[in-house]
Amino acid sequence: MKHQPFETWIFDDAPLEDAQQHQLEAHLQDCSACRSLFEADRHVMAIVGHAPMQSPAPGFRARFQYRLAEQRRTRRIIKGLLITAVILASLITASLLVGGFLFTRYVPFTRAVTGVGNLVVQIAIQARLMVRVLGMIVGAFLKTLPQAMVLAAAVAGMGLTGLWLFSLYRISSQPIWRQ
């Protein structure tokens, strides 16, 4: 049995013409599939039509105003952080630009490069010198102490380092939820 155009008419919102209405009624008497569909549609639409409007719990407006205030507060914080970040980035960029400009303005490029190289070498030499001086001082101090005492201090130092490493291992191996 043909179900068209009756199936389309069943779900059509627009009112049918008289002739169409008669044809549909005649078809529904003969076709049980379309009749079931028609009855189900009318039933569902009737329930939908009688379904009440759901209303929110009392205090909706107050909850909205609280939420709005919270959102504003969060936005203010984010805005403040962004402004601070932009100011910092601008300051760093400006100082780099000005520093770079002054550096290249007063020091020719090749000299600048060799100057930086020299500076690094000088720092390395100074650091090595300082280490040697410190080494000499510590060596002179250790010579004044008895050998057994130096040995005991070295062993104690190693023991403490071992304990520190062991405690680090214990902390890192604990699960997060237990901390």
Add this chain to the structure above:
Amino acid sequence: MPNQGQEAAWIAKACKGDDIAFGNLVEAYQLPVYNLCYRMLGSAGDAEDASQEAFLRAYRNLKRYDPKRSFTNWMLSIASHYCIDRLRKRRIKWLSLEDESSSPLAEKGLSPEGSTLVLEEQEAVQAVLKELAPVDRSAVVLKYWYDMSYEEIAATLSLSESAVKSRLHRARKELAQRWMTAETSTSLRGLKDEASAV
């Protein structure tokens, strides 16, 4: 509901940053917005959250509101779009997390007895609504709960009028078919129960 002059005055004041005026708008339109969200999302908690978010979005975009349009429809449009987005995200989550083979309607079991029949049927309709695609669901709610015209639904959902008509037609057919399937499974279950009782 406020009259047009009152509504226009509140909107104008709210545009200038008057929170009390916007609060009045929230008070006046909370019911239709909440009901739409409830019919779309199916739970009170989700509806509360979605309707609050819809009002927040309206507050942020109030300057874009065209006074030639109805404020209710504008609010419902914001709420519909928000609910549709939310349902789409939820659907993606469902599809990735679990099998959707079990129908909520089949789980409900429609017993035709007792004084709670109407409530049960309304719950069942809500369960059938849940099965519709988000945009179809929204079109059904706007048409049959808010009595909107095709033109208004089209404007609210950013669709053409013919698309609204075909979506509503398809949705009604799907609702009827699902209802029939649910009733068949319920009567079969009833027969099984009777047989086991005997």
